[in-house]
Amino acid sequence: MNYQNILKDTMQSLLDKGADKVSIDLNVTTKEEFNVVFKELNLLRSLESQSLSIMVLKENKQATTNLNQLDRKSIETAMEQLMSSVETANEDPAFDISPFHEPFIVEKGPQKIDSDGICNRLNRLTERMKDKYPTVHYDAIMSYINEKFIYMNSNQTIFEETKGYYEFMLMFSAKDGNKMSSLNYTGFSLADIDKDLLDINFTEQLVKQITEQIVTKPIPDSFIGDIVLLPYITGELLVSFINSHLGNAGILFKSSRFPDHLGKKIFDEKLTVHTRPLDPELSSASLVTPDGFLAENATIIDKGVLKHYLISLYAAKKTGMKRTVGPCNSLVIEPGINQIDDIIKNVKKGVLCARLSYGNPNANGDISGVLKNSYYIEDGKIKYPISETMMSGNIVDMFNNIEAVSKEYVNIGDMKIPFMQIKDVFISKK
Amino acid sequence: MNTKQLKDLLPDNNNYIELKVQNNKSQSMAYLNGSLVHNDASSSSGLMARSFRNGMWGVASSPTVNKEKMKQVIKKATANTDYLVTKMDKGNVTLPSNPAQGDYCFSSDKPKLSTKAKADFIQEIDNYIIKKYSDLDSRYVSFTNLEMEKSLVTNDGAEFNTVLPRSVLVVMMTTVHNNEPIQNMEIFGGLGQFEEVFSDPKDYFNDIDKVYGRLMEKKKAVFAKAGTFDCVLGPKLAGILAHEAIGHTTEADIVLNGSIAIDYLGKQVASPLINLLDAAHHYQDKLCPIPIFIDDEGTKAEDCLIIEKGILKNFMTSKETAHKLGKKLTGNGRSYAFSDEPIVRMRNTMIVPGNDKLQDMISSIENGYYLIEHGNGQADYTSEFMFGVTFGYEIKNGKIADPLKETTISGVAFELLKTVSKVSDDLVWISAGMCGKKQPIPVGMGGPAIKCKVNIGGK
Numbered sequence: 070m071n072y073q074n075i076l077k078d079t080m081q082s083l084l085d086k087g088a089d090k091v092s093i094d095l096n097v098t099t100k101e102e103f104n105v106v107f108k109e110l111n112l113l114r115s116l117e118s119q120s121l122s123i124m125v126l127k128e129n130k131q132a133t134t135n136l137n138q139l140d141r142k143s144i145e146t147a148m149e150q151l152m153s154s155v156e157t158a159n160e161d162p163a164f165d166i167s168p169f170h171e172p173f174i175v176e177k178g179p180q181k182i183d184s185d186g187i188c189n190r191l192n193r194l195t196e197r198m199k200d201k202y203p204t205v206h207y208d209a210i211m212s213y214i215n216e217k218f219i220y221m222n223s224n225q226t227i228f229e230e231t232k233g234y235y236e237f238m239l240m241f242s243a244k245d246g247n248k249m250s251s252l253n254y255t256g257f258s259l260a261d262i263d264k265d266l267l268d269i270n271f272t273e274q275l276v277k278q279i280t281e282q283i284v285t286k287p288i289p290d291s292f293i294g295d296i297v298l299l300p301y302i303t304g305e306l307l308v309s310f311i312n313s314h315l316g317n318a319g320i321l322f323k324s325s326r327f328p329d330h331l332g333k334k335i336f337d338e339k340l341t342v343h344t345r346p347l348d349p350e351l352s353s354a355s356l357v358t359p360d361g362f363l364a365e366n367a368t369i370i371d372k373g374v375l376k377h378y379l380i381s382l383y384a385a386k387k388t389g390m391k392r393t394v395g396p397c398n399s400l401v402i403e404p405g406i407n408q409i410d411d412i413i414k415n416v417k418k419g420v421l422c423a424r425l426s427y428g429n430p431n432a433n434g435d436i437s438g439v440l441k442n443s444y445y446i447e448d449g450k451i452k453y454p455i456s457e458t459m460m461s462g463n464i465v466d467m468f469n470n471i472e473a474v475s476k477e478y479v480n481i482g483d484m485k486i487p488f489m490q491i492k493d494v495f496i497s498k499k
Numbered sequence: 500m501n502t503k504q505l506k507d508l509l510p511d512n513n514n515y516i517e518l519k520v521q522n523n524k525s526q527s528m529a530y531l532n533g534s535l536v537h538n539d540a541s542s543s544s545g546l547m548a549r550s551f552r553n554g555m556w557g558v559a560s561s562p563t564v565n566k567e568k569m570k571q572v573i574k575k576a577t578a579n580t581d582y583l584v585t586k587m588d589k590g591n592v593t594l595p596s597n598p599a600q601g602d603y604c605f606s607s608d609k610p611k612l613s614t615k616a617k618a619d620f621i622q623e624i625d626n627y628i629i630k631k632y633s634d635l636d637s638r639y640v641s642f643t644n645l646e647m648e649k650s651l652v653t654n655d656g657a658e659f660n661t662v663l664p665r666s667v668l669v670v671m672m673t674t675v676h677n678n679e680p681i682q683n684m685e686i687f688g689g690l691g692q693f694e695e696v697f698s699d700p701k702d703y704f705n706d707i708d709k710v711y712g713r714l715m716e717k718k719k720a721v722f723a724k725a726g727t728f729d730c731v732l733g734p735k736l737a738g739i740l741a742h743e744a745i746g747h748t749t750e751a752d753i754v755l756n757g758s759i760a761i762d763y764l765g766k767q768v769a770s771p772l773i774n775l776l777d778a779a780h781h782y783q784d785k786l787c788p789i790p791i792f793i794d795d796e797g798t799k800a801e802d803c804l805i806i807e808k809g810i811l812k813n814f815m816t817s818k819e820t821a822h823k824l825g826k827k828l829t830g831n832g833r834s835y836a837f838s839d840e841p842i843v844r845m846r847n848t849m850i851v852p853g854n855d856k857l858q859d860m861i862s863s864i865e866n867g868y869y870l871i872e873h874g875n876g877q878a879d880y881t882s883e884f885m886f887g888v889t890f891g892y893e894i895k896n897g898k899i900a901d902p903l904k905e906t907t908i909s910g911v912a913f914e915l916l917k918t919v920s921k922v923s924d925d926l927v928w929i930s931a932g933m934c935g936k937k938q939p940i941p942v943g944m945g946g947p948a949i950k951c952k953v954n955i956g957g958k
Contacts, residue, residue: 114840
């Protein structure tokens with residue numbers, strides 16, 4: 070099937086039907102997903118999917134549709150409905166499509182699955198788990214994904230990106246008699262499968278920790294101290310903050326704490342955040358932004374100073390702000406100079422947080438949550454796994470109170486994230 | 500393709516086989532500050548085959564719906580099972596079976612409204628907000644409809660067609676107070692297409708006034724104090740507690756993965772006032788928000804009474820998990836997209852109402868909290884939970900006092916439920932819930948208000 074021709078024909082039909090501008094993208098994905106369930110290989114899924122998204126603009130009105138059928142009749146029906154929908158919309162001169170860009174075609178990652186390789190990796194995982202961690206219950210999924218993404222618009226822009234990569238997910242808990250740990254999980258994307266899964270991104274350390282977390286106890290008392298965040302938590306909090314305050318949602322909903330802060334220091338100078346879609350080590354990074362531009366490398370927060378808002382073309386035109394990097398992802402937090410062991414040695418009283426069960430921070434950035442799979446630290450030593458302990462603070466204050474950033478980091482396929490030590494966080498016992 | 504055509508394609512081999520054709524249709528419109536920023540109609544359809552032999556499952560799916568493709572997909576699913584059996588042979592396994600047949604379609608008989616008519620409905624609500632509350636810094640009104648249409652046959656005798664639509668209206672308001680943004684939102688709607696669920700925008704004006712009223716109250720909100728307090732959890736919080744903290748621990752796949760619930764079966768896990776039910780389709784002769792008559796494995800869906808008078812009685816099961824645990828089939832195997840395999844999911848999980856009055860429950864607390872609206876929630880295999888609380892009040896000397904800033908509550912659900920001393924006599928459903936566990940799935944959650952001891956993560 071010639072996908073580019075389908076897109077070109079669809080775009081031309083919409084222009085013929087009266088659309089002023091059209092943008093259209095197609096995602097065609099195949100996935101082979103191997104599932105380990107209840108500690109054993111259990112399920113193999115072969116999935117084909119396709120998704121055609123179309124946006125039309127007519128007299129500054131907008132409508133969109135998404136369908137997964139590419140036959141002529143289905144597309145024709147969708148186009149009729151789309152042109153009817155756009156008539157009912159209201160005018161907004163901020164609606165637009167990205168400008169002309171030279172055609173860009175790229176292919177990255179493995180283009181063929183290694184099924185036996187996946188089975189070998191999963192068998193190796195189950196063997197090592199059985200030998201070393203018999204009390205651990207787990208499910209694991211390893212997939213090979215091949216995605217073709219084509220973006221096209223009526224300004225003659227054409228982007229085509231084909232990427233192949235592997236994806237791994239592990240969910241685990243430990244149980245001994247009637248004592249059990251909390252649940253933990255990890256996951257990442259990979260360009261190849263030449264390493265044992267437990268040896269990537271501190272996965273074995275997390276599994277080992279879960280066996281220790283069968284027996285937990287409360288912290289001695291509530292205190293204000295340091296929290297050392299494992300990379301996954303740092304990444305989650307940062308992405309949550311960026312989406313809420315530096316992206317479309319915060320700017321359009323006027324709920325951003327930093328609506329007019331370009332060039333201003335908003336965070337601790339130890340925090341530098343880049344977007345690096347072109348980093349070859351980020352196996353699942355996307356090279357096209359959701360608003361139809363080629364993604365580019367940039368520094369978003371430089372030593373605490375805000376350099377870019379991550380807003381779309383629409384949000385930029387709506388607010389009069391300038392679109393720069395767009396609603397990008399592929400975030401890389403600049404690693405620090407300290408080893409994680411040395412960071413922990415530097416904590417007088419605090420917690421090592423491997424998972425945080427938290428409510429979405431409110432519009433002001435206030436956040437509180439339960440410290441899961443976490444440890445009490447005193448005088449530079451990890452003492453014991455903790456239970457029923459909460460943290461509360463403000464996400465903006467937290468990123469302004471960074472004590473240290475680790476040299477070590479994890480690469481989860483679309484982000485690179487180090488450990489982070491944050492001071493002056495309220496830690497409370499039940 | 501209909502069930503008759505699917506049945507004709509069922510292969511004659513020793514594998515257990517399911518064939519499914521599904522179309523998920525959605526429509527959504529969103530107005531931000533009066534501007535239609537989202538105007539979308541989408542669909543995702545396709546077919547899936549699932550095969551089982553010797554303890555191994557094979558699944559294959561395709562968005563192309565025709566007879567030839569279905570034959571290919573069946574072949575691929577069977578080949579996937581065979582491939583896994585070469586890697587590990589678990590021996591002969593016979594899955595339990597309670598097949599059902601029927602058509603359960605909840606489409607509206609009313610004339611279909613145009614996209615313009617729906618847009619006018621939302622705009623009238625938006626106009627009401629801006630005319631009456633011009634001091635808002637931002638307002639957002641959206642409508643979303645999701646309609647899941649499925650046909651399924653299995654070679655153990657199940658056969659069904661279903662259409663399950665849900666329509667939801669969201670109203671969110673933002674104000675900036677002392678340079679800090681404050682938000683409040685409410686969700687309306689439930690089972691049915693737009694035409695069935697929404698009739699006159701004016702029906703919602705009173706509720707919108709409440710959304711604004713609470714937003715203004717949040718300006719003078721105070722921090723909750725950290726610690727354990729006597730609290731009344733409103734019905735929405737009781738519903739999410741039932742779903743997240745108890746429901747998930749009693750899903751049979753989670754039980755097999757080491758959930759604490761396996762150790763509690765037949766034991767007292769809650770106050771004798773607590774009955775907790777995952778209703779299949781009706782509660783007290785009324786249709787639930789997500790009525791499931793036959794699950795996506797073709798099993799007859801039956802109510803699962805999880806806790807009865809405080810004692811843990813049952814787990815929710817699928818075919819494989821019922822086999823592994825030696826439990827009866829409850830019909831909780833559900834899948835979201837055409838390409839998804841069924842896994843154990845809840846349907847309409849609720850704490851059963853009691854005999855107390857909400858006002859008496861509040862009056863009985865000297866120093867505590869009345870917690871009303873929830874944000875997101877998470878729970879663990881241990882039943883340890885955390886929920887965001889987005890609106891509530893202090894209770895002082897038996898009376899409602901200051902409103903609360905957003906906070907979180909946490910604890911161990913099986914411990915919390917032992918402290919329940921009162922259960923109100925009303926039932927409120929959360930009809931717009933979406934549960935995430937490998938796949939998303941629409942669920943119903945509900946409850947009365949409960950009085951209990953709760954750990955609050957305030958200041």
